Amino acid sequence: MAMVPRLFPAPSLLSDARPAVRQLLQRRWTSRKGGGSSRRYMARQLRDPFVKRAAAEQYRARSSFKLAELADRYPLIPDGGCVVDCGAAPGGWSQVVARRMGAGTRLVAVDLLEMQPVPGADFVQGDFLDPGVRARVLQAIGAQPVGLVLSDMAPALSGHRSVDSARAMALCEDVVDFAADVLAPAGCLVLKFFMGEGDAKLRHRLRAMFRAVRVEKPAASRRESAECYLVCLGRAA
Incomplete structure (x- = not known):
């Protein structure tokens, strides 16, 4: 993030x-x-x-309630396997997962920024887009099937709408590429995106990968913000 x-x-x-x-x-x-x-x-x-x-409720960020609402509405957090939280700092989403996941579930969090430990989470610090960091994430996942990929990431904003929109969409595509590589059959993806140019193409790609794709704007997402979340359910085999 x-x-x-x-x-x-x-x-x-x-x-x-x-x-x-x-x-x-x-x-x-x-x-x-x-x-x-x-x-x-x-x-x-x-x-x-x-x-x-x-x-x-001892969450690190108000954004925790975005994921909590989505997890209440959809069967996202697996009881077993692995969850990967991309752009995890300061740890609010990882806290939600850690409190809800089963005893056999592994949680891997990754962020460029330092993050205080979240009990139950393995943290990888580094740029998610860097191949070396991605390799460390895969090492942390190990042999566990990945049942959920989360991304609340957003690019650094320049103030130029067209530039920021392109950067945000490129970041979304990188996360989708990662999910395509690691998600187990029937796995889920929750991805932040910004409504605007290019989002229709992204949704089209995701509908080919998942059994259902929903666009959600949780109550904790500010009304004036263009951010929404794509909730992608049931990775196709």
């Missing part, structure tokens, strides 16, 4: 937040250019019910 450099929030913005919420926001504080936009961002976070829930 792409992130930009962090700063700690001004104490005055945190003074009215509950301690658990303050702790979560300090970990997830993201800098924005200009003090005004930073303060507006922080004020929005303090009002966000999913930020409060994440703190109360």
Whole structure:
């Protein structure tokens, strides 16, 4: 999951937040250019019910509830085999999987950024697109059949819509290529994408690979964001 450099929030913005919420926001504080936009961002976070829930339920990020909602709706998390979480940092999705997976399930998380350990997860730090890192992920998977591939990744944004759209679609295609290589028959894929140019072609490709493909926008996904999730069920044999 792409992130930009962090700063700690001004104490005055945190003074009215509950301690658990303050702790979560300090970990997830993201800098924005200009003090005004930073303060507006922080004020929005303090009002966000999913930020409060994440703190109360000891999740590292509000994005945990995106996967949790999808996993409640669809039979995604296998009882056995392996789950691969691409772009895992800070670990919110891995936490959801770790809490729900069966005792015999292996969870492999990969991200360019450092991630604090998630109990039950094997973490590979490095660029998912690098062949050497991909080889380490495959080594961590071992002989376990992969029942689920997750990707909440997004590219670093340039501010140019056409460039950002192309980068996001290329990243999605890389994840689909990986899923095509590792997913066991009947396995599932959950993939973040951005509505726009190229997404119809991506959905067409996925419908040829899976028995069912659904487009979902979980409640924790901000309404103003173009992000959606492709939930791909039942890898065709």
